[in-house]
Amino acid sequence: MGRAAAAALAALLAATACTSQGGSADVAKTVVPTVDAEDNNPQPLDNIKDGGELREPLQQWITQWNPYQVDGTYGDAVEIMGYLEAKLFRSDAQGVYHPVPEYLVSAQVTSTSPQVVTYKLNPKAVWSDGTAIGYRDFEAVWKASNGKDQAFNLADSSGYEQISGVEQGADPSEVKVTFSEPYADWQSLFSPLLPASGISTPQAFNEGWIEKVPVYGGPFVLQNADKTAQTITLAPNPRWWGPKPKLDRITYRVLDAAAITQSFLNNEIDFASAGTATSYGQLKDAKDSVIRTGTPWDEVHISFGGNGALADQKVRQALGRALDRASLIKIANKGVPVEFKPLDNHLFMTNQSGYKANAGDWVAYDPTTAKKWLDEAGWKDAGGTRSKDGQPLELHYVMSDGSTQAQSDLATATQNMLQQVGVKLTIDKVPSKEYFSKYIDQGKFDLASWRNTGSFPLSKTVPIFRAPQGDNVFGNYSKLSTPEIDGLLRKAAATLDPAKAAELYNQADVKIWELGHTVELYQRPSIVAVRKGLANFGAGSLADTVITSVGWQK
Incomplete structure (x- = not known):
């Protein structure tokens, strides 16, 4: 969802798509994103039973239901509000x-x-x-x-x-x-x-939607929210004037990431992520289930900070040439059945109209050029860690202590690659609850990896790269921008012709690559286990779920 870009919890729990355990022997199929890639078992309404229940997991309790309020941007809450309003x-x-x-x-x-x-x-x-x-x-x-x-x-x-x-x-x-x-x-x-x-x-805006939804305008209503049991139940809206929902109820249950897989295996929920090698291995042969894949707006990247040595654009550009993206993507992709394709655009996903591969040579793996550019930036090679004015070139990669094994492997591989060009990279594990609030949001990192999700339509990507205003960095935690990038993004967001807007966004993207703001890695596919017979629901692409059409096949 657009308002769930960089949703902290989702990003924290799955910043890369898998753990590194398990080989590729279990790979069932390879999906290359296409313009209309989605996998939700589409069925006409005549093929769907009237009634029944859909059981879904939640990763955190929903306190603020107003999606316009600063605390109401949690992705699952925003999606549910699309059913209620x-x-x-x-x-x-x-x-x-x-x-x-x-x-x-x-x-x-x-x-x-x-x-x-x-x-x-x-x-x-x-x-x-x-x-x-x-x-x-x-x-x-x-x-x-x-x-x-x-x-x-x-x-x-x-x-x-x-x-x-x-x-x-x-x-x-x-x-x-x-x-x-x-x-x-x-x-x-x-x-x-x-x-x-x-x-x-x-007061109504900020507090009137805490732990409740006061008025409804959608096909469902919030029938019950049991904070003790950590369950939320939706039921059809009796005043709904549109097509009658096929489901009698939708039940959500708060589960931590580790419990979701087991709950699906225990037939307690009907939907679970299978995006890691471990979870895919457990879920691919689960009873009465199928694996579905899709291509949503979901990207994984490594961001550079804008402080210290990294305030120098030449240094950031050198690091882009020192990273072997293909190897980093393979680490994330190991043991998962969907091929992770390199993402060569900061603003468009590969399945969006207007996508162009703009990365050029800025992230083409070339340690020789990386060393040359570091030399030119004044960081001289003395046979180990480079130094300048007596200061060593030491950077910090900030990651959550709740990271998966694959995230740790990704960080370690990055550390080894930078060491080859004379950059010392220390990996700092910080408390998971503070990862975003005290580090990423504050720009206290040299390198860090997280996901941006649902930054669609394109104007939703603008805050990630726009110039900060005073203390407000919007979504640009690196605080790196230029007047040219800012101007192109603003002009694109104000251009009503989609083709002309796409051209401007792509011009901005070329400049973002040159700036050395972010090294995009890949578009993260959606890989989910779904109970057999569930129709019009599964792994989406850029399409919204039509919740009144979701139900169980006859």
């Missing part, structure tokens, strides 16, 4: 948005100067308290999310700060949103739409 658009497997007919008759740009988007609402759309969905809900989301009132503790103001006004159109079922400057990804806004009654004041 008004999700206006749905992405297909190519990443193209389509209006959801239960909410929108149409939605289109009706003026470009200024940009005006006109939404024609389904007159049947209603909140669970009986109030019709209308322009006041759009207005409330905008006012809470545009960043003008600091009392609203926001997760992200992108897009909303570009809106200058929200008003009723020709009648109560029409909404007009006017932008002060163009915003290409307008379809990603108001997702999900929340009721004005629940977010109009800072």
Whole structure:
């Protein structure tokens, strides 16, 4: 999900895709990402039973349900809220948005100067308290999310700060949103739409969704949340006007990563990640189950910090040439049935329209060139660790003490590669609960590896590379940027023509590679074990789940 980019827990538990135990003898198939790669057992509704339960794992308890609030960005919570509230658009497997007919008759740009988007609402759309969905809900989301009132503790103001006004159109079922400057990804806004009654004041916005969902606008409602048992149950919304959900209930149970595999084997849940060699080995032959694979927006990388020796772009560029990406990817891929392809773009996934391989020679493995560039940067080789002005070239690779074996192997391999060019790399394991809050978020690292997930549509990637403003680094924890990159990203996000926007994003990506900001490794596939017979659900790509169509085959 877009708001779950770099979700801390998911990134921490699976920053690389596997442990290194186990060979490739069990590899069942190789999947190369394609534009529409997904594997969810698509079935027409006539083939699906009425009723039944879907049991899913959660990795942490959900406290804040408001996805616009800074504490409400946990990925599973955002996904569930898409089932409970008004999700206006749905992405297909190519990443193209389509209006959801239960909410929108149409939605289109009706003026470009200024940009005006006109939404024609389904007159049947209603909140669970009986109030019709209308322009006041759009207005409330905008006012809470545009960043003008600091009392609203926001997760992200992108897009909303570009809106200058929200008003009723020709009648109560029409909404007009006017932008002060163009915003290409307008379809990603108001997702999900929340009721004005629940977010109009800072107190309601920040506190009204803690441990509860006050009003519903989706096909399901939160029937029960048992904090003691750590279970959450969804049931069909009795006021829902759209197609009746096939499932009677969806049950979520909080489980730590190690317990999820065993719970699936014990037939306690119907869905489990099989993305590590260990979990795949245990789950591939599990009774009444199938392995499904897909290609979501999910990448693994090594980021460089921007302090000390790494403040010098030439040093960062040298490290990019010292790393053997192919070998690092093999470490992550060992024992897992889906081939991890190198990712040569910071902004597009390989299955997104507009993807171009922009890495060029910046990360082509070449220790000789790496040594030459370090020499040019003043770090001289004295037969061991390089030094400059009497200071040794010593860097720190920060990783969580909860890392998998593969993450440790990745760090060790990186350490050995850099040693070959005279760079001493110390691996610092830090407490897992502090990995993001005290280290990554604060930019206290020289090298570190984590995942960014769900940074789609493309404007969601902008905070990762935009220039910091004062203490606000957005998502750019390296704090590395240039006015040229910042300008290209802003211009791309304001370009309504998708082809022209993609061209600008790719121009920015070329400059990001040159900057030595991040070494992209691979697009991380989704590999899951699913109970046999579960239809329209599994390993997705860029497509959203149509939860009313999920159920059990007849």
